[in-house]
Amino acid sequence: MSNEIVLKALEDHAKAMEGFRSGIQSDISGIQEQMKNLSHEVDKKLGVRKNLSALDVLGGGRGSMTFENVLTGDITDEAGNLIKRGTMERSTTKGFIGEFSGSEQFKSLANGAPSTGRVQVEGVTLKALTNTGQGVAGTTGFDVQPQRAEGVYNDPRRPLTLLDVIPSLPVDSSSFEYMQLQNYVNTAAFQTEEGQQKAESNFEMTPETANIATVAHWTKASVQVLSDAPALGQKLMSLLEYGVLAKLESEIVAGAGGKGRIKGLVEQGMDFVPSGVADPSTLTPTDRIGAAVVNLQANGWKPGLIIMNPVDWQLISSQKGTDGQYVLGSPRDPSPLTLWNVPVVLTPSLARNISIVMDPAQAAILDREQPSLLASREDGQNFTTNMVTLLGELRAGLAVFAPGAVLIVDVNGDAEPVAP
Helix, strand or coil: CHHHHHHHHHHHHHHHHHHHHHHHHHHHHHHHHHHHHHHHHHHHHHCEEECCCHHHHHHCCCCCCCEEECCCCCEECCCCCEEECCCCCCCCHHHHHHHHHCCHHHHHHHCCCCCCCCCCCCCCCCCCEEECCCCCCCCEEECCCCCCCCCCCCCCCCCCCHHHHCCEEECCCCEEEEEEEECCCCCCCCCCCCCCCCCCCCCEEEEEEEECEEEEEEEEEEHHHHHHCHHHHHHHHHHHHHHHHHHHHHHHHHCECCCCCCECHHHHCEEECCCCCCCHHHCCHHHHHHHHHHHHHHCCCCCCEEEECHHHHHHHHCCECCCCCECCECCCCECCCEECCEEEEECCCCCECEEEEECHHHEEEEEEEEEEEEEECCCCCHHHHCEEEEEEEEEEEEEECCHHHEEEEECCCCCCCECC
């Protein structure tokens, strides 16, 4: 019984294989027929034409019945016999098809192989493509478009911390006036006897005026480029805003003053000379700043801000003791931005070799107009030239209510200030 089952299974398997073989043969025949049709189409489209003279056509004759292959120039008769060999470069279309269909791999497909595998067609070469200007001699350059990064680079911006730590005072006029007490001496005294004349004090006050300056800059761009690249417009506006704020901070620190300009802290403050020391030149930069802090405290002010150039701070924070150890922190754990328990703000707007020690409550940034960004097509010929004027602008000033509360310290004793 079991032998019959085995024999039956073998017969079924043989029939299945025969059907599979027949299917493969049918597929191969179909492929060959498609290749034949493809060859005819190539001949038809690329250049086999019948040679009929104009006289034969007009006279109703059957023509010479010769054929010319325009790819090679070969002349054949109606039976396909070569009459004349052409001189043109021979077409490789039929060669490709014939080489493929005549390959051993293709024949193995007819014998039941699942695929032809790889068939190498000989005699075919392609000229190498390389990036333009990058390949060896004889190669064909191909212009590959570069990838462009988004945004605009090389835009360094220093932090404008000083504008945040000095108080701001809103104003609504083109100038700001305030009264300063000058040369005040406290003459308060006891009345030791009844009826005795009491002590008298004189208060000298003078008005001071702070200018409100306009800080602005502008640029132009076409309507098309702003429409085609929206991010560019945003970047330009950001640069305009940062530019006016950075200029304001520089003037708040060291502005020279004058018509339409801001008079800065360095110009309005008082030069500090340490007292109570036999030879002030022996003081270190840290000691000089500490002496200014104590001076403010002794005169009734509240030292709350030290302004320094970043280079001067680095020189102080990298000082070492006689044992070679860092005095303030270390490269791994730098010291906080603090000296004598007073916060330090670093800005390159301040020249090197000087420092400002101040009571921030005795100064104010006069805020007339916050930074504004404007775009206009009505500037000059913008309307007819499709240009847009982009403008960044602010109006501000500086008031120092008490010059004695802003001390300018020469941190190195006799070194000349180095402009930023």
